[in-house]
Amino acid sequence: MLQVRSVFRSALRKMSGGGTNKLGLELSPYLRQHKDNPVHWYPWGQEAIDRARAENKMIFLSIGYSTCHWCHVMERESFENKDVAAIMNRHYINVKVDREERPDVDKVYMTFVQATTGSGGWPLSIFLAPDLNPVYGGTYFPPSGNYGRPGFTQILEALAAQWEDNKEDMVEAGVEVIKIIHHKLGAGSSQPGPL
Numbered sequence: 001m002l003q004v005r006s007v008f009r010s011a012l013r014k015m016s017g018g019g020t021n022k023l024g025l026e027l028s029p030y031l032r033q034h035k036d037n038p039v040h041w042y043p044w045g046q047e048a049i050d051r052a053r054a055e056n057k058m059i060f061l062s063i064g065y066s067t068c069h070w071c072h073v074m075e076r077e078s079f080e081n082k083d084v085a086a087i088m089n090r091h092y093i094n095v096k097v098d099r100e101e102r103p104d105v106d107k108v109y110m111t112f113v114q115a116t117t118g119s120g121g122w123p124l125s126i127f128l129a130p131d132l133n134p135v136y137g138g139t140y141f142p143p144s145g146n147y148g149r150p151g152f153t154q155i156l157e158a159l160a161a162q163w164e165d166n167k168e169d170m171v172e173a174g175v176e177v178i179k180i181i182h183h184k185l186g187a188g189s190s191q192p193g194p195l
Contacts (some may be wrong), residue, residue: 022047028098030066034075038085041096044105046195052093052130058163059132060092060156063106063124065099070140071123077143078152084143087153091160092127099124104193111181112174113137125152127159128174129167132192135159135174 022042024035034041042048044061052059062079064071078084088094099106099122106124112134114120119139126137136159144151150158162170182191 023096028101030064030071030098030100031096033066034079034096037075037079038082038089039079039094040085040089041094044095044097044102044195048093048095049130049132049195052128055093056130056167057091057093058135058159059095059128059130060088061095061097061105061109061124061126061128063097063099063102063109063126064122068122070121074123074125074140074152078141081143084153084156087156087160091156091163102192108192109134109137111185112177113139115177115181129171131171133171133174133178135170 020036020038021034021040023031026032026035026043031041031043042051048059051057062074097105109126110120110124113124113126117138121139123140124137125139125141127135129135136155138155141150141152141155143153145154178191
C-alpha cells in the first residue's frame with residue numbers, strides 16, 4: 001500500500017505542482033483543498049513531528065473532512081488569511097488531518113476535547129506538545145473574539161506566549177488528562193496508531 005501511495009504522490013506532484021505547502025501531494029481531496037493556503041501545512045507524519053521537536057514548537061493540529069461546513073468556514077476566515085497564517089507559521093508546526101483517512105488520530109484528540117470542554121465537533125482544533133500530547137483544544141474558532149470569547153488569533157498568540165513561559169506545566173496538564181482518558185477508556189482513546 002505504501003508503494004502505491006508513493007506512485008500516486010509522484011503522479012500528483014507532476015500534475016499539480018504541489019501547491020504552496022506540503023498538502024498538494026496528498027491523496028485526500030480534503031487535504032488537497034488546503035494546498036494553496038498560506039499556512040505551512042504538513043500532513044500527519046514524522047516530518048512534521050521531527051520539525052516540531054527540532055524547533056521546540058507546539059503543533060497546531062486541524063482535523064476535518066470534505067463535507068464539513070464549519071471546516072470550510074474556518075479555512076475561509078483564518079487559514080486563507082495571510083495575517084493569521086503568519087502567526088500560525090511563526091509559532092507553530094501546522095498539521096492538517098482528514099478524519100476519514102485517520103479516524104484513530106481524530107478519536108484520540110476528539111476524546112481530549114470532549115473531556116476538557118464538554119463538547120466536540122469539527123473542525124477539531126488541537127494544540128500539541130512536540131511529543132503529541134495535547135495541551136489545549138476546541139472546535140471552530142472565529143478569527144476575532146466577540147461576546148466575551150477569544151478569537152483564533154488571540155488563542156494563537158496567548159498559547160505561544162504561554163509555551164515560551166510555562167511549557168513544562170502545559171505538557172504536564174495534558175499528560176494528566178491523557179492518563180485519565182487512558183484509565184477510563186483504554187489505550188485506543190489515548191494514543192493514535194502508527195504514523
